[in-house]
Amino acid sequence: MSDGLAVELRQVVKRFGEVTAVESVSLQIQHGEFFSLLGPSGCGKTTTLRLIAGFEMPTSGDIIINGEMQGHLPPYQRPVNTVFQHYALFPHMTVAQNVAFGLEMKKVSKDEITRRVGEALELVHLGKMGSRRPKQLSGGQQQRVALARALVNRPKVLLLDEPLGALDLKLRKAMQGELKALQEQVGITFIYVTHDQEEALTMSDRIAVMSAGHVFQVGFPEDIYENPNTRFVADFIGETNFLHGTVHRRGPLAEIAIAENVILPARWASDELPAGSSATLSIRPEKILIASGDEKPPSDGEFVSVPGQVAEVVYLGTDTRYVVRIVDGVQTVVRVQNLEMGNKRFKVGDAVMLHWRVEHGRILKE
Amino acid sequence: MQRLFARYPALRAWLLLLPAATWLFIFFIAPLFIVLVYSFLERGTYGGVVWQFSLENFRRTFDSLYFSTFLRSFYIAAVTTFICLLLGFPLAYYISTRPPQRRSTLILALMIPFWTNFLIRTYAWLTLLRTNTGLINVSLMSLGIIDKPLPLFGNDFAIILGLVYGWLPDMVLPIYATLERLDTSLLEAASDLYASSSKVFRRVIWPLSLPGVVAGSMLVFIPSLGAFVTPAILGGGKSLMIGNIISNQFLAAHDWPFGSALSFVMMAVMLLATLIYFRSTTSEERMQP
Numbered sequence: 343m344s345d346g347l348a349v350e351l352r353q354v355v356k357r358f359g360e361v362t363a364v365e366s367v368s369l370q371i372q373h374g375e376f377f378s379l380l381g382p383s384g385c386g387k388t389t390t391l392r393l394i395a396g397f398e399m400p401t402s403g404d405i406i407i408n409g410e411m412q413g414h415l416p417p418y419q420r421p422v423n424t425v426f427q428h429y430a431l432f433p434h435m436t437v438a439q440n441v442a443f444g445l446e447m448k449k450v451s452k453d454e455i456t457r458r459v460g461e462a463l464e465l466v467h468l469g470k471m472g473s474r475r476p477k478q479l480s481g482g483q484q485q486r487v488a489l490a491r492a493l494v495n496r497p498k499v500l501l502l503d504e505p506l507g508a509l510d511l512k513l514r515k516a517m518q519g520e521l522k523a524l525q526e527q528v529g530i531t532f533i534y535v536t537h538d539q540e541e542a543l544t545m546s547d548r549i550a551v552m553s554a555g556h557v558f559q560v561g562f563p564e565d566i567y568e569n570p571n572t573r574f575v576a577d578f579i580g581e582t583n584f585l586h587g588t589v590h591r592r593g594p595l596a597e598i599a600i601a602e603n604v605i606l607p608a609r610w611a612s613d614e615l616p617a618g619s620s621a622t623l624s625i626r627p628e629k630i631l632i633a634s635g636d637e638k639p640p641s642d643g644e645f646v647s648v649p650g651q652v653a654e655v656v657y658l659g660t661d662t663r664y665v666v667r668i669v670d671g672v673q674t675v676v677r678v679q680n681l682e683m684g685n686k687r688f689k690v691g692d693a694v695m696l697h698w699r700v701e702h703g704r705i706l707k708e
Numbered sequence: 709m710q711r712l713f714a715r716y717p718a719l720r721a722w723l724l725l726l727p728a729a730t731w732l733f734i735f736f737i738a739p740l741f742i743v744l745v746y747s748f749l750e751r752g753t754y755g756g757v758v759w760q761f762s763l764e765n766f767r768r769t770f771d772s773l774y775f776s777t778f779l780r781s782f783y784i785a786a787v788t789t790f791i792c793l794l795l796g797f798p799l800a801y802y803i804s805t806r807p808p809q810r811r812s813t814l815i816l817a818l819m820i821p822f823w824t825n826f827l828i829r830t831y832a833w834l835t836l837l838r839t840n841t842g843l844i845n846v847s848l849m850s851l852g853i854i855d856k857p858l859p860l861f862g863n864d865f866a867i868i869l870g871l872v873y874g875w876l877p878d879m880v881l882p883i884y885a886t887l888e889r890l891d892t893s894l895l896e897a898a899s900d901l902y903a904s905s906s907k908v909f910r911r912v913i914w915p916l917s918l919p920g921v922v923a924g925s926m927l928v929f930i931p932s933l934g935a936f937v938t939p940a941i942l943g944g945g946k947s948l949m950i951g952n953i954i955s956n957q958f959l960a961a962h963d964w965p966f967g968s969a970l971s972f973v974m975m976a977v978m979l980l981a982t983l984i985y986f987r988s989t990t991s992e993e994r995m996q997p
């Protein structure tokens with residue numbers, strides 16, 4: 343289906359007694375999209391997923407899957423399948439029986455079940471494991487069985503609840519690539535819940551960043567990273583410097599005063615604020631160039647330049663992390679890629695100049 | 709000592725086993741052995757035994773009188789087990805799905821009757837069930853709902869009722885233990901894979917609770933088969949089980965060898981039932997989820 347949405351949430355609210363888990367969430371997810379719900383634990387991302395799956399019913403609002411209102415339909419009547427965080431494989435069934443379960447419930451013919459289970463296991467590279475029990479498999483293999491068990495039903499939407507959470511780092515990285523490739527191969531819409539921002543950035547077509555039951559920002563990974571619209575998003579995704587100050591001058595290119603005589607131009611991340619109100623300037627560590635006082639910034643584009651003093655140098659292999667004091671009590675982190683061997687240009691105490699492009703600085707509401 | 713252990717490594721293990729082995733020997737193996745020996749002897753005129761080898765006792769257990777009692781006891785124990793399962797499973801399921809705080813309260817409520825002596829509780833049933841003076845019949849008749857007393861006492865119904873009442877918690881607890889450990893995400897996974905509630909039960913909950921069901925059934929079946937207090941009181945002296953006959957041989961008839969033989973045959977039957985039960989559930993199913 344080329345038109346319409348795979349999943350739409352309209353002002354969905356979910357309360358558990360006094361506690362609001364999901365607060366007026368609206369989302370539009372396209373067909374074939376790899377869509378991530380990203381946020382810290384307790385932000386409502388898993389509840390949102392469970393609402394789509396039908397394990398929870400919304401307190402108010404509508405959930406539309408494939409153009410159809412779900413209302414209070416139970417999970418077994420929804421065209422979605424879930425991959426659970428701890429896989430939830432049936433321990434009393436073999437791998438093949440696990441994968442066949444959904445098809446059996448749908449009363450698919452025996453021959454077709456055998457064929458499709460075989461295909462699904464091939465798809466996740468477990469072709470020879472059909473007769474094993476889940477307990478006899480490694481974590482990564484169990485993960486694949488869970489995937490096969492869901493995908494074999496050819497759902498309209500696949501819901502994944504931190505599916506890589508229980509795997510070790512190396513396997514996790516490998517599975518990230520595999521999952522993404524698999525999603526492109528089968529073309530099914532994936533809704534992926536994770537608290538790992540790196541995972542979300544590498545795999546997703548679009549990301550919704552959630553906190554305290556709200557969706558803060560929805561966008562492409564580079565959008566979320568480069569143009570965070572709130573302090574929370576800027577802080578949660580990647581590392582960033584927050585320079586607190588007051589709005590000095592309004593206008594499309596605003597100025598923010600972070601100290602008496604340090605006034606920095608930057609762009610608004612959201613609505614403009616009146617002059618004098620407090621605001622935060624956010625700048626990513628890798629966007630800042632560190633140079634000696636007499637070096638000029640590159641000539642292409644408009645740069646912000648601030649003098650400072652090196653307070654800390656940490657060599658990290660691929661790059662070097664400097665902490666630079668701008669004025670008393672205001673520090674900023676700078677990351678410099680180590681393009682050359684032993685590239686430690688500055689020592690603690692050195693006077694340096696920091697430069698960054700005006701558009702990389704963003705003013706966020708306090 | 710150390711050198712001794714080094715030379716005979718098994719010695720240390722045997723020494724450690726000694727207290728437990730002594731205990732088992734004195735309180736379990738020795739009495740059982742005495743009973744076994746008695747079952748092959750002849751009765752003394754005024755109780756006790758005469759040291760004369762005989763197989764007569766075992767032959768007598770297959771006399772139609774005793775054999776039919778065996779069969780009846782088997783039937784009563786089976787029906788009791790089945791009813792306990794029918795009542796106990798939903799109860800265990802209900803308790804296991806409550807919030808943790810409520811669960812402990814409900815389990816406690818289940819156990820409270822057991823703080824009273826079993827004999828007293830059985831006599832309490834007697835007051836309720838007795839044919840002409842029992843509370844149930846008296847109430848129903850004075851209310852005019854029935855004009856003749858219902859046959860609530862002195863029959864299999866009364867015995868089964870008493871046994872179900874007595875052993876129900878032994879069915880509930882092991883089933884509750886397996887259900888409580890059941891991962892709820894398995895139920896969600898099944899329902900996500902298009903299984904309706906009844907299918908979720910048949911395909912996931914039931915097979916995964918089988919170890920508890922088997923354990924509970926054995927815990928109910930075995931004591932029910934050997935019961936003698938309940939049939940003695942609620943059977944009204946008319947309806948007997950094998951347990952009553954055995955206790956009569958020892959206490960009233962002074963035929964210890966025959967009582968011993970009956971005990972051993974009953975133990976053999978129980979062992980057989982246990983084996984069949986374990987065979988009927990594969991080792992995989994008995995494995996805890």
